[in-house]
Amino acid sequence: MKRCRICDGPVRETLDLGRQPLSDAFIDPTAPPGPDGEFFFRLGVGACESCTMVQLVEAVPRERMFHHDYPYRSSRSDRMREHFERTARTLLDGVRAGPDPFVVEIGCNDGAMLAAIDTAGVRSLGVDPSGRAAAVAARNGLRVRTDFFEESSAASIRAAEGPADLIYSANTISHIPYLGSVFRGVDRLLAPDGLFVFEDPYLGDILDRSAFDQIIDEHFYFFTVRSVRATARRFGFELVDVERLPVHGGEIRCTVARAGRRPPAPAVAALLAREDALGRTSGPAFRGLATAARRIRDDLLTLLRTLRADGRRVVGYGATAKSATVLNYCGIGPGLVPFVCDSTPEKQGRLTPGSHLPVRPPAAFSDPYPDYAVLFAWNHAQEIMMKEQAFHAAGGRWILYVPDVHLV
Known part of the structure; x- marks a missing residue:
């Protein structure tokens, strides 16, 4: 039996979608094939019997997925640009009170969200390992560090820029198997009263819609309120708010703060109760x-x-x-x-x-x-x-x- 990447508890496999390629590894038909051919792996999903986190049973090396030529561009969707503009307005209302607020975006891609933050006049920095996507953002005058976000890169950003009042991420945190290093990085970088806000595919919507195609190599975790709360507490944080979003086929926005800094909003308990009633991480x-x-x-x-x-x-x-x-x-x-x-x-x-x-x-x-x-x-x-x-x-x-x- 596999072990949970979060708590080392036993992970029971519940779904097998068979042999799959890297979902964004599009093939150049004019290029000679590599020595090892096209990369495939087994796409299986399991649930931790301890912390309930739902996750892939086999991780693909991050360098194979999120590399210099990663093709996805968030700015090409009008709906997503509008979503990021609304999100920036909402989140920045609580950030601009300080003398020099600072926002970091994990997985900024080509800068759709960063552009909205920049327009609001707030100092920002994106972190993304895709050089081509980062170059698009840079050509638009946005600041991007081409790197993976983890404890070491977060410490470097803190030393150069000071603490972040807001760390934001869209469709990225669920992609990262090494969540422990991410949360330790957030701990290093986040200001004492700062917020860590991330939005990712919601397991409840995947199950409600039978959207099995949301399960790909890049989506390593599938979040619920219960599993995110357990993960946040493990690293000294508390889940203080949740919101369901209609984008990308159904997502959940999670707001995390340092333990004891903010009381949880009623939405956390309400959605947790709904998940328990519907058995979101159960075998059936x-x-x-x-x-x-x-x-x-x-x-x-x-x-x-x-x-x-x-x-x-x-x-x-x-x-x-x-x-x-x-x-x-x-x-x-x-x-x-x-x-x-x-x-x-x-x-x-x-x-x-x-x-x-x-x-x-x-x-x-x-x-x-x-x-x-x-x-x-x-x-x-x-x-x-x-x-x-x-x-x-x-x-x-x-x-x-x-x-x-x-x-x-």
Whole structure:
């Protein structure tokens, strides 16, 4: 049995999604293959029987995932830019009281959140290991340290910049297996009354929506109120507020402070009680997710094979990290979905990891429109469908698979 990365308790495996590639390792078809070929690992999930933290049973080395050429760019989504602007306004209200407030963002990517902080006139610093993403932020006049956030880098930032009044992170903390070093880094860097705020995929939403594609190599932990509270207390902190967010298919924003500095908000106890009532980390919950994943796989394959037999043209929309889990778990290749369209230049002209679907620019979507499109970026469905109204007007249908396979 595996041991918990947080408390060393026993981790009981509850879900196996099989052999998977790195979700953002898009392949250059013109480059010679490496000596070891494409990297694969087993994507399994387990729950700690002690602290209840849900986690992958096999960790991928961080340098393989979050490297210089990491392709994701947060600024390319209008919805996410708006989300970060709202978040900055909310969080900075409690920060600007000091003479020289300082904000650090862990995993700043290309600077969508940093830009909002900078516009507010607050001193800030981003930390991100992806050199290309950091370069985008730097070209926009933002300060970024190209590094992994951990105890050593946090100590260096503290020595150079002083204490942080706010440490913020979006869709990053759940990616980091070595959470102990992260919390020790937060302890080094955070001001006595400062806040550590992070938002990541929420296990409750994954289970409610049967969103098994949220399980990828980059999402090492799947947070609940109970598991985050236990982790924070282990390192001398307290979970003082929680908020559910609609972005990225359902997330939770956790606010952590030093123990004894702030009383927990009523939302913490309320969501904790809901989790306990619904058995969020129990065996039956995960067995239900495993059953749903098999059902979605079978239904999606049946639909795609039927459409192919009927001579219908189907393409993919959104070469997301989540699509790697779906494509490889379901065994979907170019024979069923000839290509996938994506607006990220770094992905275009490449092949999706494992499944090897060609990634084409958005112009290919309307040249000509397909009969059907599998919406892998389902968490941006509203934004995408508004943008692609001409596809629907031409008779096109969207294929979605969360919480089940259906047509729109």
